[in-house]
Every structure is written in structure tokens, then in C-alpha cells.
Amino acid sequence: MREDVRMKIAILLFDKFTALDAIGPYEVLSRIPGAELAFVAKQPGPKRSDTGMLEVTADRPLADFPDPDIVLVGGGEGNRPLLFDDEVLDWLRAAHETSIWTTSVCTGSLVLGAAGILDGKRATTHWAYRERLRDFGAEPATERFVVDGKVVTAAGVSAGIDMALHLTALATDPRVAEAIQLGIEYDPEPPFDSGSPEKAAPELVDLVRTLERGQAAEPQRAT
């Protein structure tokens, strides 16, 4: 068991982030023995979530946490300006050069795509955005998370927890991941069978897709 691994993990924050995209994987990855996990942002400081009801601090500027082993970009309407932000995209490309895994949750994959990281890769994202992946040369997949070489992309929001447990097993040992899963008592019992568009009623899928599109259509503001 590689318990001596010192794993550096960077999670990118930005205003209007979806909290669980970032915090789900944080809760798993921060428990890897020896993990050093930092929330980083172009401009460190307080970041409000997409609902406006939660504030999380980005502790470090991008340049202050070099050569992370795992890079994670989450979703949320606030990541759309990042698709055109050279400073963030350059940081992401540089991090990808030396990372062990470059990862995303939900629409964080669009940012990886804008950085050129998904070109020719199989990848996933929030189900309502799957076709957008083609804009970046990626082949959309419907799995809970997709491992293509060192690029690991998760589906929407809660999928980051499953991805992070899988990454933990790869980064250390399956036993460590099993222990973390037990520690966070991750034995899910979703009350409904509506968690994916393949399972939910079609009219529910249409409703949620419309709500998501409303979000996606918001004007893109500079960060």
C-alpha cells in the first residue's frame, strides 16, 4: 500500500461555482494519507457559489501551488468565462503537462476542453451538456466517469464523489479508497430513481434541461 504518497491536489474555484462539484471530491481526496489539497483561483479570496448562498475561500493564487498531481475543475455557470480566460487556460495546460491526473466534474469538462485537453478523448460532463463536448474534439460518453489516459471526467455534480474514490484507488491502493468510502459512510440510498436522464421520466428531463439551458444562456461576465 503506497501510504507514503504525498499527493498534491489543486481544486480550481471561481465565482458562481457549483459547490458539491468541488466539495464532494475534496471530502474524499483530502483524506488520502499525506494529501496536500488546495483550493486555488485566478484571484484568491472568497468565492460565492452559483446559488449565492455559500461562500468558500480560494486560499491560493494559481501560481502559488505549482505542479499538482491531481488538478480538478468543477462546474457551475461561473466557469463559462474561464473558457475564454487565457491565464486560467495557460495554467491548466501547464498543470496538465506534469499532472498525474487532470480531472473535471460536471461542466468543468468544458474548461478542460477549451484548454485543448479533451481533443480526441472520450469524456463526460453534466448530462445536459454532453453534446457540447464535441466542440472540443471530444467523444461524449454516458458513464458516471470516464478515464482516458490521464484525463478523468465525471458526470454532473454528485458524480465527483464516485470519481474521487476511483482516483484514490489509482493514486494509492484500493484499500485506502475502501476505508475512505467507509469513513464517509458512502452507501447511498437515493430516494428516487431519477438521477440520470436514462432513468428519469421524459417530461422531468425536459424540465431540468430547460432550467439548465436558462442558466447556460446567461450572459458571460468577465471574472
Add this chain to the structure above:
Amino acid sequence: MREDVRMKIAILLFDKFTALDAIGPYEVLSRIPGAELAFVAKQPGPKRSDTGMLEVTADRPLADFPDPDIVLVGGGEGNRPLLFDDEVLDWLRAAHETSIWTTSVCTGSLVLGAAGILDGKRATTHWAYRERLRDFGAEPATERFVVDGKVVTAAGVSAGIDMALHLTALATDPRVAEAIQLGIEYDPEPPFDSGSPEKAAPELVDLVRTLERGQAAEPQRAT
């Protein structure tokens, strides 16, 4: 569908909180149409998670968000001092008088217990702490979450997501909860079958219990 409900939700923060205990339910409950959700604390301001790697802001002091419909107390080693904190316990008792649901995730149930709210109730908590519930007159249960009257307690960490979806269905309409579950793509695929002590290998249970006990044995500091 009671979509016009204006639901006030208070989530208690404190230093050394377990992030997913609070953020999992936040991600679900904040999406209830008309929800007003606030992170509250005895002393508002930045709170560090139990790993030290994450900072979340408590936006409001306890007195500044009166009469919440849903009160939620999460776990983390930092909640142990709250068991002896009259200001917090008095706030919790007062909130419980007028709440629709008084809830906990993980060891947040110990704080409900210290406030006298679990006396004679069936309740749950993180699996490693179940027997502690008897100290407060509660009957420990092994379900993912337990609804006993208006007291709703969830098991460890990730169980708050399941509880929050169930609460959403109760507070509004099952269709709203189903839509939120689809929106956060909550169709979990845990990579291991180790998420509960009933399923994990006994030696893994012993290991994680020892780690949890180490945490529980830390000296209790005043907040």
C-alpha cells in the same frame, strides 16, 4: 405542487466541521424553489474544515436568522465543544420549537442530543458513534436516515444527501425532489461495496473505527 413555499433553512457552521455533512444537504436544499438558506454560526466569519484544507464562511450570527423551517447540524470533531455550549444549545432548542424539521448529519446528532432533542427518539449518526446516542436517551438506528416526528437524523457524512432529497419531497412535492436529484445527476455508482460497517470487511471497520476514535479522543476546546 407547493412551489410557492418559502423555506428558511439554517445550516450551523463551526470550526473543524466535516464539509460534506453541510455541503451535501446545501446542494439539494438550496435548489428548493424559493429556498432561503443561510450558513449560521455563534461567531460568523470564516470556518476551517476538519482537514484544515477548506474554508467556508458563516454568513450570519445565530440571532440573525430567526425561526428557520429546517435546521441542520453537521458533524466533524469541531462540534464536540458545542455539546457544552449553552448559547448554541439554547439557540437550537428555540429553533426546534418553531421548526418544521430539526435535522442532523453524522455526529451532528450528538449536538441535537445535548440539546435534549433526541430524548425518547429513534435516531442515527455516523456508524462509529451509534452507541453514543444512548447517552441522550435516543434509540440508535441503522437506517440511512431516520424520521421520528419532526426530528430527522442522517448517518455519516454522505448520508445527508439522501436525507435532504427526502426532506425536499416532504417540504414541497416528490416531483421537486426528483427534479433536483436529476439536476445534480445523483445516480451514484460507488466503486466499492464498503460504505457501511455491515458491508465492509471487519478489519476495515476496525481500522476506520480506530481512526475515528483517535479524532473523538482529541481534547475538547472551547469555541
